[in-house]
Amino acid sequence: MVDPRALPVPVRAPRSRLANRWTRLRVLHGGLVRRGLMVAALIAGAVGLYAVREPIGVTASNLATVAQGNFAQAGLAIGEISLQGQTLTSEQDIFDALGIQPHTSTLSFDVEAARQRVAELPAVDSVIVRKTYPGDVAVDIVEKKPIARWRVDGITFVIDGDGDQIGEDGGAYGDLPLVIGDGAADDALVMIRAMENFPSLKDGLIAISRIADRRWDLLYDTGLRIQLPEQGVAQAMTKLVSYQDQYQLLDRDIAIIDLRIETVVAVRPNKTEEPEDPKES
Known part of the structure; x- marks a missing residue:
């Protein structure tokens, strides 16, 4: 027989006692411990992100610029822009629409977006924008066809067949017919085409004036005004040509020829000045 009290008692090291306590805690309260550790980790992560929020934002916003600048420094910066086909459209307006900056690289340049912006310029009918590496951009423009000049508020514009203003007349379009008056631009094409059938009536013609947005007057350099009807313009001009052939009516010393009534x-x-009376002098 052995007396239990005589058995030796093992001496446990502090590390062993700590391990035993952790094992007992994990076995008895493992779920609670895991949830606590998860909450602590989330709190620590949130605090860390809040502390570095500004550096992260600045870095993200600068990445694109830095990359683009690096492309430009690597020899891919846009260095030459060639323009072709523009007459009414100013070079500055085209450059502004392209949106090319000194740091813009060929890789980052959006050709289609630039083409759409250039196409919205008033005088542009169609446009092709191309880029060629390492740093060239070519712009080929087809402009709308000007058919007349329209003077309004002291400014002379060039207009297309739809009556849209496609540029200002800087003196290069003096051969185009000049129309004046409110609404003249909208109906100019019809009147200009009608005048093509009566070339003799264009001699000395300086302007076609729209009256009350209903009818036209022809103005000549001699001061003659021909008043056309609202309806039957072609018939009235045919009659006028006949009178010119028979009576040289346009060459007479007259101020107005009124054709408004069929x-x-x-x-x-x-008006002629009356001679002075010798008795009064």
């Missing part, structure tokens, strides 16, 4: 050709002579 069956009447009314004429107003220029």
